[in-house]
Amino acid sequence: AQTVTQSQPEMSVQEAETVTLSCTYDTSESDYYLFWYKQPPSRQMILVIRQEAYKQQNATENRFSVNFQKAAKSFSLKISDSQLGDAAMYFCARGGSQGNLIFGKGTKLSVKP
Amino acid sequence: EAGVAQSPRYKIIEKRQSVAFWCNPISGHATLYWYQQILGQGPKLLIQFQNNGVVDDSQLPKDRFSAERLKGVDSTLKIQPAKLEDSAVYLCASSLGGWGVGEKLFFGSGTQLSVL
Numbered sequence: 001a002q003t004v005t006q007s008q009p010e011m012s013v014q015e016a017e018t019v020t021l022s023c024t025y026d027t028s029e030s031d032y033y034l035f036w037y038k039q040p041p042s043r044q045m046i047l048v049i050r051q052e053a054y055k056q057q058n059a060t061e062n063r064f065s066v067n068f069q070k071a072a073k074s075f076s077l078k079i080s081d082s083q084l085g086d087a088a089m090y091f092c093a094r095g096g097s098q099g100n101l102i103f104g105k106g107t108k109l110s111v112k113p
Numbered sequence: 114e115a116g117v118a119q120s121p122r123y124k125i126i127e128k129r130q131s132v133a134f135w136c137n138p139i140s141g142h143a144t145l146y147w148y149q150q151i152l153g154q155g156p157k158l159l160i161q162f163q164n165n166g167v168v169d170d171s172q173l174p175k176d177r178f179s180a181e182r183l184k185g186v187d188s189t190l191k192i193q194p195a196k197l198e199d200s201a202v203y204l205c206a207s208s209l210g211g212w213g214v215g216e217k218l219f220f221g222s223g224t225q226l227s228v229l
Binding site for chain 2: 037042099104
């Protein structure tokens with residue numbers, strides 16, 4: 001089975017500090033996309049960042065960046081200058097061949113003031 | 114731009130009853146997805162439509178779940194009869210294009226179903 005694994009059920013970070021969420025995945029595809037989604041208590045999944053496996057440069061969106069290691073099939077999310085509003089569930093996902101998403105089990109991020 | 118709309122937000126039913134969820138995707142989005150998210154897990158795809166045709170329903174429990182997308186716009190997901198293990202959040206999502214690696218999915222706020 002082609003899976004996505006998030007090994008950290010919960011993480012905690014101090015406000016203004018940096019935190020890294022881990023993700024590994026399995027795929028037999030040569031070209032694919034990876035995603036991080038945020039799910040606050042409102043339940044709506046919000047796209048944080050997207051990475052195309054074909055591109056070597058790591059994606060960045062403001063305070064969010066990824067460390068993409070294709071050979072290791074690793075895709076971690078770094079949140080810099082953490083804010084109280086960053087507290088949420090974070091899901092790593094791999095894009096399927098038909099556009100759907102295959103999600104990991106998620107990491108619950110807490111931000112301490 | 115309006116987002117993906119879902120209703121109801123919450124639903125509580127007894128086992129063996131039926132229930133229906135409604136989703137209206139972002140205007141112009143060709144592809145619509147229904148995901149099931151059980152507590153403590155990531156969302157799992159139930160069914161994917163492109164326009165009004167089914168792309169993937171391999172994980173839909175067809176003995177009790179059904180879904181339709183009439184006229185290629187809004188969609189309804191039905192469960193009949195419901196079981197205790199159907200308690201979950203049902204998320205609807207849409208994307209602009211057709212099939213494609215790398216599509217950005219936009220999600221609604223989901224329907225939280227409790228089966229007693």
